[in-house]
Every structure is written in C-alpha cells, then in structure tokens.
Amino acid sequence: MSDSSPERKTVTACVLIIGNEILSGRTKDANLAFLAEQLNLSGVRLMEARVIPDVPQTIIDTVNAVRGQFDYVFTTGGIGPTHDDITSECVAAAFGLPLIRNPEAVRRLQAHYPPGGLNEARLRMANTPEGAELIDNPVSIAPGFRIGNVFVLAGVPAIMRAMFESLRHSLTGGLPMQSRTVTSTLPEGAMAAELSAIQDRFAEVEIGSYPFFRMGKPGTAIVLRATDVARLALATDDVKAMMTGLGDSPVETDAE
Amino acid sequence: MSDSSPERKTVTACVLIIGNEILSGRTKDANLAFLAEQLNLSGVRLMEARVIPDVPQTIIDTVNAVRGQFDYVFTTGGIGPTHDDITSECVAAAFGLPLIRNPEAVRRLQAHYPPGGLNEARLRMANTPEGAELIDNPVSIAPGFRIGNVFVLAGVPAIMRAMFESLRHSLTGGLPMQSRTVTSTLPEGAMAAELSAIQDRFAEVEIGSYPFFRMGKPGTAIVLRATDVARLALATDDVKAMMTGLGDSPVETDAE
Incomplete structure (x- = not known):
C-alpha cells in the first residue's frame, strides 16, 4: 500500500498561543492561520492548538503535556522585555533546565541597541534555557530559541513570521498534504x-x-x-x- | 478586602474549536475573538481555548479534560448533517450518556424543511445526549444544546453568534473585568x-x-x-x- 516507506510517517505539531490579550478578546490572534498553512507546506500536520494565559504553572504544565505528544511544539508570545513576558523561564522550568543569559543573544542585543539602551529589562530577552539554539530575528534582533522539540517564537506577527522563515529549513516533514x-x-x-x-x-x-x-x-x-x-x-x-x-x-x- | 463577598468569585470558561479546517489553515477561526469578548462582558473569564481535529477520541478526551477544570465549556463546530460532524456523539460519549434523537429538535426540523427535505442526514442534527437542553438557532433552526456545563454550538459564525445570544441569559458570571x-x-x-x-x-x-x-x-x-x-x-x-x-x-x- 501507499504507506509502506518509512519517510511517509505523519509528522505532527502543536501550537501554543501564550497571552492574556487573546483570551480577553482584546487582540485577535493572527499567528495560528499562518503557522497552520506553513507547517502544512512543510509536511508537518498541525494536530492541536491551545491558547493559554500568562500563568507560569499553566504554561509549564501545557508545554510538558504537549511536547511528549507531538513531534514539534511552537509557542508564540511572551518573550519581550516586560514583567508579563515569562515564556522563556517557563519553558526552561518545563524542561527542568536552568535559565541562562545566552552569550550570543547578549552579543546580538549589544550590537543592536545604542549605547545605554540595553537596560536590564531588555537583557531579559537574552535569557534562554541552557543548551537552547537561537532562532534569528531579522526584524527586531531579540532571538527566539529552540530547546528539544519546542520552538519559542515571538507573538508580534511580523516577528513570528520572520522567525519561522529562519527555522523552516530545520523541520523534517512527512509527505505534504x-x-x-x-x-x-x-x-x-x-x-x-x-x-x-x-x-x-x-x-x-x-x-x-x-x-x-x-x-x-x-x-x-x-x-x-x-x-x-x-x-x-x-x-x-x-x-x-x-x-x-x-x-x-x-x-x-x-x-x- | 475587595474579594470578601461570595458573588465575587471568578467564573471561568474554556472554548473548544473543533474542526480540521482550522488546523489545516483553510479556514480562519472567527469564533474565538467573539466568545472571548462576549464572555468577558458576561463576567465569565475565558481561561483557555483549544483547537482540535475531527477525531472522536481527541474530542472525547478533551471535553472530559476541560469540563472538570472550568465552570463553563463552549464547543464550536461539528454539529451539521455530514459524516465529519461528530461533536454531538462525542460529547454524549464524554458524559457516558446515550445519544438520543431529541423529539423537540425533530419537531423544529420538521417544521422548517419542505416535505421530503428532512432526510436521514439532516435528522442527525436532532441527535443530542439524553437530558440535554436545546439552544435555539434562529438562523438555520437545527439547535445547539447544553449538557452539564458544556454548551455545544455551531461552527458557522453567524449561527454560533445567534446561539450565544440565545444562551447568554443562562450564564452566571462573576464581576466583569x-x-x-x-x-x-x-x-x-x-x-x-x-x-x-x-x-x-x-x-x-x-x-x-x-x-x-x-x-x-x-x-x-x-x-x-x-x-x-x-x-x-x-x-x-x-x-x-x-x-x-x-x-x-x-x-x-x-x-x-
């Protein structure tokens, strides 16, 4: 039958949209439709999406629930410089890894901001779980990252899309639908x-x-x-x- | 403090968007933003939303996972006449209830369709879990329903909105945000x-x-x-x- 060769296995993904603003109705999510379509083109089947609030335990539990269930997980939102940006620390906690200040991310931010502009809040954007691989952000520099099968992306649609273009080559898809x-x-x-x-x-x-x-x-x-x-x-x-x-x-x- | 009176407790909700078409990127969901905003106005806080495929066990497991966790659950999609409309039977299975042909729903469909128009496929739209309460559908008649704390609504936005207006009075909200x-x-x-x-x-x-x-x-x-x-x-x-x-x-x- 048509499913005999090993590379025909279905490759699955889950998207986690992190942010109170979607759940309050203030902001209309613009990322799910893009990711659904682009993953499909890459031969990755989006099997589930969840919208969850900026609540640490909810983020940690949800990341852990889905990262074992699907081949890839993509998160959007919560990686900016302010107090409500908690995705990086929660993903580190989900993996049981220390959150470190990523030296390469610091270097990129230093090169981007004018002297005096890189304050402590902005430096938080260089925090990643130990061992994470950076995802380029050509729009506003502060990178996303990949740890294990979890890709952590920005919530601002233009930045999220640019990050997805940066990581697309690293996805191993099955046959596209x-x-x-x-x-x-x-x-x-x-x-x-x-x-x-x-x-x-x-x-x-x-x-x-x-x-x-x-x-x-x-x-x-x-x-x-x-x-x-x-x-x-x-x-x-x-x-x-x-x-x-x-x-x-x-x-x-x-x-x- | 301001949280001393009992009616100030937070009333929570989860939305389940059921349908392959959202996950494939073919259709952009238009229901989440509406429900988020309207629930908020009713004093109900939307705490999570999930988009899941037309897969029976996934629907059953998800309904059971969230109906115990939140005060209200709203599903959209999968209550039409075709083979891929499986929400009603899955919700019945989640509650361990038999799926019955609801007599009042049959009556409404009979009154709506011209002689000969109410075929077996359309009669499926009268199926509900035993004991469900119908939710009016002034747009295209085939009703939604409520069973326990789960409200089962259509996926077509105009119909979903009309159903929500029909059920809004039955929600008991906390203080609106x-x-x-x-x-x-x-x-x-x-x-x-x-x-x-x-x-x-x-x-x-x-x-x-x-x-x-x-x-x-x-x-x-x-x-x-x-x-x-x-x-x-x-x-x-x-x-x-x-x-x-x-x-x-x-x-x-x-x-x-």
Whole structure:
C-alpha cells in the first residue's frame, strides 16, 4: 500500500498561543492561520492548538503535556522585555533546565541597541534555557530559541513570521498534504449520505464538508485532503460525479 | 478586602474549536475573538481555548479534560448533517450518556424543511445526549444544546453568534473585568522596570504590555484589567505618571 516507506510517517505539531490579550478578546490572534498553512507546506500536520494565559504553572504544565505528544511544539508570545513576558523561564522550568543569559543573544542585543539602551529589562530577552539554539530575528534582533522539540517564537506577527522563515529549513516533514476543493450549490444535507459513502471507500482521504451562504443561497465546499495524489484524484472524481448525479454542476476551486 | 463577598468569585470558561479546517489553515477561526469578548462582558473569564481535529477520541478526551477544570465549556463546530460532524456523539460519549434523537429538535426540523427535505442526514442534527437542553438557532433552526456545563454550538459564525445570544441569559458570571488602556510612544523596554514595580504594588490588576509599530515608530499599549474599579484607577494613574516621568505624554484609549 501507499504507506509502506518509512519517510511517509505523519509528522505532527502543536501550537501554543501564550497571552492574556487573546483570551480577553482584546487582540485577535493572527499567528495560528499562518503557522497552520506553513507547517502544512512543510509536511508537518498541525494536530492541536491551545491558547493559554500568562500563568507560569499553566504554561509549564501545557508545554510538558504537549511536547511528549507531538513531534514539534511552537509557542508564540511572551518573550519581550516586560514583567508579563515569562515564556522563556517557563519553558526552561518545563524542561527542568536552568535559565541562562545566552552569550550570543547578549552579543546580538549589544550590537543592536545604542549605547545605554540595553537596560536590564531588555537583557531579559537574552535569557534562554541552557543548551537552547537561537532562532534569528531579522526584524527586531531579540532571538527566539529552540530547546528539544519546542520552538519559542515571538507573538508580534511580523516577528513570528520572520522567525519561522529562519527555522523552516530545520523541520523534517512527512509527505505534504495535498488538497482539492469542490464547490456545489447543493446544501450539505442533500448530499450527506452519498458523501459518507465516499468517505467510507476512501479512508485515507480526509473529506470535510463546509456549508456556506452566498448572496442568500446555500452551498457547500467539499475539501478533500490526502498525501496520496492518485487516491485524492479518484475521491475527487467521485465527489463530482455524486454532485452531477444529484443534478448540480460542481466547480473545482483552489483550497483558498 | 475587595474579594470578601461570595458573588465575587471568578467564573471561568474554556472554548473548544473543533474542526480540521482550522488546523489545516483553510479556514480562519472567527469564533474565538467573539466568545472571548462576549464572555468577558458576561463576567465569565475565558481561561483557555483549544483547537482540535475531527477525531472522536481527541474530542472525547478533551471535553472530559476541560469540563472538570472550568465552570463553563463552549464547543464550536461539528454539529451539521455530514459524516465529519461528530461533536454531538462525542460529547454524549464524554458524559457516558446515550445519544438520543431529541423529539423537540425533530419537531423544529420538521417544521422548517419542505416535505421530503428532512432526510436521514439532516435528522442527525436532532441527535443530542439524553437530558440535554436545546439552544435555539434562529438562523438555520437545527439547535445547539447544553449538557452539564458544556454548551455545544455551531461552527458557522453567524449561527454560533445567534446561539450565544440565545444562551447568554443562562450564564452566571462573576464581576466583569474592567479594562483601561494607556498608549505611549516609549518602546516597552524603556519602561519595563518601572512597569514591573507597578505590577508588584497592584497584584489584583492584570497589567499587559503590548509593543507596536506605527508609521515606522515603536510604541507600547499598556492594558490594565481588574474587577475592582478603584484599584484599577490607581494603577492606571501610576502607569501614566511613570510614562510622564520618562518624558512621554501618555494617551488613554479604549481597550479596542
């Protein structure tokens, strides 16, 4: 079968969005959608995301709960210079490692700030767990870091994205998921039984049904995802034939 | 002290966003920010959110992990008519309750669909755990439900919002968090030490520091949150005085 070669194993990830501002509704998270999409392109399947508050024990417990469960963990937020930036110390505590002042991070900050600008608060941004590997930050210099399978990134979207570009090469992905989308003017309830039968025939294809309303009329987007392009094509053909059989003219669109 | 009366206890909530489409990056979640804001207005503090895939055991385990940990749990997604809509059966399984075809939900669907339209797939939308209480859906009729402290809502934002309006009256909140925001043109690293000292003096006020760039210049929004308006005002005054002392002219803005 198609899953026989070892490099086809699924590589999984979890994203931890750390910050009270997301949970209070003040800030809309802009990082999850980016990471979901980019990880997928790298052949890494995002299996879970959690939004957690700036509470030390919650961060420590959550990091420890997920780092054993997934191949990669990505955290966003809480690595700035202020009192509410506690991610680095919590990740160190989760790994049972001392928090050190990373000499290379200090060197980068020293080179960046004008004389007198690198105060004690900003120097906190050079703190990492012992043994961490720095992640470059071309936007505002203060680096992220990787320790074990946990990547610690900034919360500001522009910085987080730049950091992700810096680390992308280090990810070992499985086969990327391919995606196809078929849109119908049929409401999903009209084709649910047939769709379920197609899903039963194609267990390795993930078939999602997403209803929508456009200009007051219902419709459904069927999204098919799989690593096996040939099986994906067969399942997509079946979905289109099913819609045609129900009297509709299906349209294939980009997964966007 | 200000926490002596019993109704001042913190009422907590967790949101579970259920759906592969969020984790694949195909769909941007639009529900978390709404729920975060509305819960806060109802005096309920959102303490955690998780995005999980359409995997039965994951849904069951997650519902059971969080329903004991928080006062309220809100799920979004997975209650439509298709094979990938498995939230209702998973919530029933989490509670160890049989999944029944809810007679009142059937009645509502029968009244809504034209003759012949209510097929077996659509009837699945009337399935609830035994003993569940329906949540009205004025948009597309198929109801959500509440079982124990778990509220099961639709994933389509317009429907989710209408359901939330239907259930809002049933929530028992604590004192709502009040919020004040002070904006400065100082970068956060310049005031981090002073801010930390203010946080130390006001343990009951949650002080967050959010750096931004506007027209190429850095600045910081300091957000102060507390249920005690008087202490919040004192802490806000201290933040403004601190900024003024550092040579800046702080501006108070809405928390938006």
